[in-house]
Amino acid sequence: MAHIGRLGLRTGLVWALALATASWAYAGDALSTGRVRLVLGGEASGSAAFGDEGWFNETEYNRSVVHLARFGVSAELRVGEHLALLSEVRSENLDAPQVYALYVRLRPWPLRSFDVQAGRIPPVFGAYPRRRYAADNPLIGEPLAYQYMTILRTDSVPRTADDLVSRRGEGWLVGYSVGSPYLAPGVPLVTATRWDTGVEVHVGSEPVEGGLAVTQGTLCDPESRDDNSGKQVSGRVAVQPVLGLVLGVSGAQGDYLAREATRSLPAYSRGPFRQRALGFDAEWSRGYWILRAEAVWSHWDVPAVAPPFVRSPLRSTGAFVEGRYKLAPGLYVAARLDHLGMSEIDGSSARVSWDAPVSRAEAGVGVSPRHNLWLKAVYQHNWRDGGVVRSQGVGAAQISWWF
């Protein structure tokens, strides 16, 4: 009880500090002394839903994006024109705050668009992970490629192909006999809920820009500490041929299997075990319209442990299109069509996709009573070719406030 009391006191103090910070940030003022300026901002959002017994909206942290209370405070400490320290601290479902981002931004030449960032850095791959905030997502659900958990894990691997396909559609909680003995969520193609740790450079600005990053983890499993002595290289090039149209191409390659899994492998099954991914993103906007589309192709090398072997690599493709249209001041409608497909492998009895393909349609409305306050309501339907729940409708509502 005393422990619970101390925990409650600590959480209360953290929240009091967070609210005080939010109050200061809401005033929109910077704290400035000489060449040093501190600016704060943040976002609070809460989502509630009915349905989703099929775990379609779960994230890797055993949290659902449609059942989530999130409070985040971001800070930028800027020193002159060359240097800035940026951080974002978040608490989800009233848990202890976690550091979501913490990095140094360096601009050697103030008038040139060349920046270096080091630490827990924003991802360069794709477009959605950098606009994941509730205020930037016209709907409540997230694209499948960036959220839906496959049955693949980084610390545990299936012994046989049958072992793998027997878990089809159970990525929300899955386990295998090689590596970690515990049940845990699988990984999505690209994790948008965590940022990776490393160094990145960014060159150029509109109409052509590019970014290149070297990080500890991989797209599917960003890490703050190295867990396999491997590094990921990822990059993106974006062009804006005309104002309002942005086209981006991304690529990434890195070792994704953790030591916990690889040290249990037989001698004939040695790596490297890499995730390779290619991405395409597009955004067009004009007047009251925004249209977006993204596609992610991911390959994972998987170890051969016992026959029937899992045919490597496992492939998955996620693609979505979404649109938002403003009907009136403070009122919009939005919709997204989404699909996640898997390659087929041979089991002992049949040839099937290695995980259950998933499709999703989501549509909703957003209302803004104030410029920094949004209320959203959506209906989402999911279809899955496997698992216990194969068709699931989810209704959800969200309130989000930024400051």
Place this chain on the structure above:
Amino acid sequence: MALSAAAGAALALVAAAVAVADQAGDKAISRPAGSIRGKVEVGRDFGAAEPRPRISDLGMSARRDPPNRRQSVVYLETAPQGAFDDPGTMRASLDQKDEAFVSYVLPIAVGTIVDFPNRDRTYHNVFSLSRTKSFDLGRYARGQSKAVRFDRPGVVRVFCDIHSHMSAYILVFAHRFFAATDADGRYRIDGIPPGTYELNVWTDGSVRETRTVRVPESGGPAEADFVVR
């Protein structure tokens, strides 16, 4: 805080629209017109209104001059008879330049059409959810402009849907006796019939000072300096 203050100012402006004070009732517009002039000294720091931290950006954002939140508007609380006569359609402009509205506060009379030209190389999306006037101009490019007519007195808070740090005020008056301060804080309201008036100073979302000022029968200028703390 800012919004409640804005609401207070809105009420004051609406009151100005509907109230022609008894004391002003005998002031004919045709009498020799005078003026009120002076200086508003803002001794208070309203902060720099910086953009929110761009955590997910891949590079440093350009430094921009912050909007002048010290710019004030001085106006008559009650206006003379005849002040509400239709002066015809007027036009004003609120530019979008260097990811800021120019200027931070725009005082206009009811019936004015305000142009919103985009002078940046990026899209802007001007909108307002104010009760006085709500509108959303959508996204449009450099060199293009859209216009909005303001038909009701009150305070209109204007934002950009793309750049959250962009904001401005449009103060819509039912009369024409108002003036914005210049870079030195000076203002001048002309064409005021002789009489005694309540003079308000509005700065950054709130009425900060009120004073009674008498415009002499001779029609000469009256002086009124203010210090906003």
